[in-house]
Amino acid sequence: MEKFEFDDITFSEDTRLLYEGHHVNGMDISPEAFPLFMTTAFNMGNLDDVARTYDEKGYTYIRTRNPNRKSLADVLTFLEQGADSLIFSSGMGAITTTYFALFKPGDHMICNSNIYGETFDAITSLVKNYGVETDFVPFDDLDAVKAVIRPNTRMLYTEVASNPTDRLCDIETLAGIAHDAGALLMVDNTFTTPFCIKPLTLGADIVINSLTKFLNGHSDALAGSITVKDMALYEQIHTVRMLTGTSGCPFASWMIFRGIHTAGLRIKTQCENAAKLALALDQNPHVKTVNHPAVPSHPQHDLAEKLFSSPYLATGMFSFEMPNDRAKINAFMDRLHIANYAPTLGGIRTTLSYPLLSSHMHVPEEDLKKMNISGGLMRVSTGIESADDLIKDFTQALEVFDD
Numbered sequence: 001m002e003k004f005e006f007d008d009i010t011f012s013e014d015t016r017l018l019y020e021g022h023h024v025n026g027m028d029i030s031p032e033a034f035p036l037f038m039t040t041a042f043n044m045g046n047l048d049d050v051a052r053t054y055d056e057k058g059y060t061y062i063r064t065r066n067p068n069r070k071s072l073a074d075v076l077t078f079l080e081q082g083a084d085s086l087i088f089s090s091g092m093g094a095i096t097t098t099y100f101a102l103f104k105p106g107d108h109m110i111c112n113s114n115i116y117g118e119t120f121d122a123i124t125s126l127v128k129n130y131g132v133e134t135d136f137v138p139f140d141d142l143d144a145v146k147a148v149i150r151p152n153t154r155m156l157y158t159e160v161a162s163n164p165t166d167r168l169c170d171i172e173t174l175a176g177i178a179h180d181a182g183a184l185l186m187v188d189n190t191f192t193t194p195f196c197i198k199p200l201t202l203g204a205d206i207v208i209n210s211l212t213k214f215l216n217g218h219s220d221a222l223a224g225s226i227t228v229k230d231m232a233l234y235e236q237i238h239t240v241r242m243l244t245g246t247s248g249c250p251f252a253s254w255m256i257f258r259g260i261h262t263a264g265l266r267i268k269t270q271c272e273n274a275a276k277l278a279l280a281l282d283q284n285p286h287v288k289t290v291n292h293p294a295v296p297s298h299p300q301h302d303l304a305e306k307l308f309s310s311p312y313l314a315t316g317m318f319s320f321e322m323p324n325d326r327a328k329i330n331a332f333m334d335r336l337h338i339a340n341y342a343p344t345l346g347g348i349r350t351t352l353s354y355p356l357l358s359s360h361m362h363v364p365e366e367d368l369k370k371m372n373i374s375g376g377l378m379r380v381s382t383g384i385e386s387a388d389d390l391i392k393d394f395t396q397a398l399e400v401f402d403d
């Protein structure tokens, strides 16, 4: 198969995305759509061929390497502008495998206190059992981050926009703080995606994406990725992925590779819709708070201007706070025509999720307070419906709070 090279001409990211990752080493046919390699192993010839294949890191066994994971990894590397990427069974597989690859007993980690609930659970109930201590501090307070640095701090960990409150952090400054302390900065880009921000170009060392979400976009496959700048990190994480068996499934990788070709178009609309709906809800008398960087009262509205090309192209996610009245919230949900409840995000249809009964179900009450997660908070993942229709439907549904 011919490999597309772009060395002698400059094309936009949207164009290149359609051609990245379409090459399979050793294959000299060129199908228009990338084939699915649903095989547990690749045949080899005699022992010399076996030895050569292993030496050249060719395709051997499915858990080690697979062309569908490789093509998807190449696209992620291109989008995130890293040195290489690895594809995992899920976003959580990517996060925990990276922790296990990089931490050793006695290490210290600093984690943003505004974080996805299951990342919080993985750190507090799993990683801690292996002798790694973690301080949780709000990363929008850089002095608080600096104050907990220790000589054994190995990693700073954060999301670009926290789940579910869209609190942002200044990646460039955090990378400086991490590197001054001899630590790595690992960033979860799931809410924001490489179409809105590329954390590695701002100094982060490792980026994780849950591919289950915006990058696949069709709510039908589970996978995660990490992208790194330093190949030594890649090798360390690759070994642990192989040993823990968290490698991504070829079929899911093929599905996501297919989905990612239209991700730029979808995510632009999802981000614009999120901003428009968030601004409309901000004007609604029944809504107490709206957490989206396009809303002028967002505490980091200015930082959003610096991080993204515009707060309208920041994230398709936001959350808003209604009065904490279970019966009325139920009535609001019943009255919506579109936007079903679904404990996922990033799909083409708008979905709701209630953090207290989903992503943050196991987070202790005092930590929930620090994360500003209350009983009235609803998270919205915005789809590609017409923004006017979404505003119309949410506005009429909120009328349940009129009396």
Ligand SMILES: Cc1ncc(COP(=O)(O)O)c(C=O)c1O
Residues within 6 Å of the ligand: 090, 091, 092, 093, 116, 159, 163, 188, 190, 191, 210, 211, 212, 222, 223, 224, 344
């Ligand atoms: C910000 C964030 N990171 C990571 C994950 C984990 O991804 P997955 O469900 O693919 O394991 C999620 C899942 O919702 C998430 O919201």
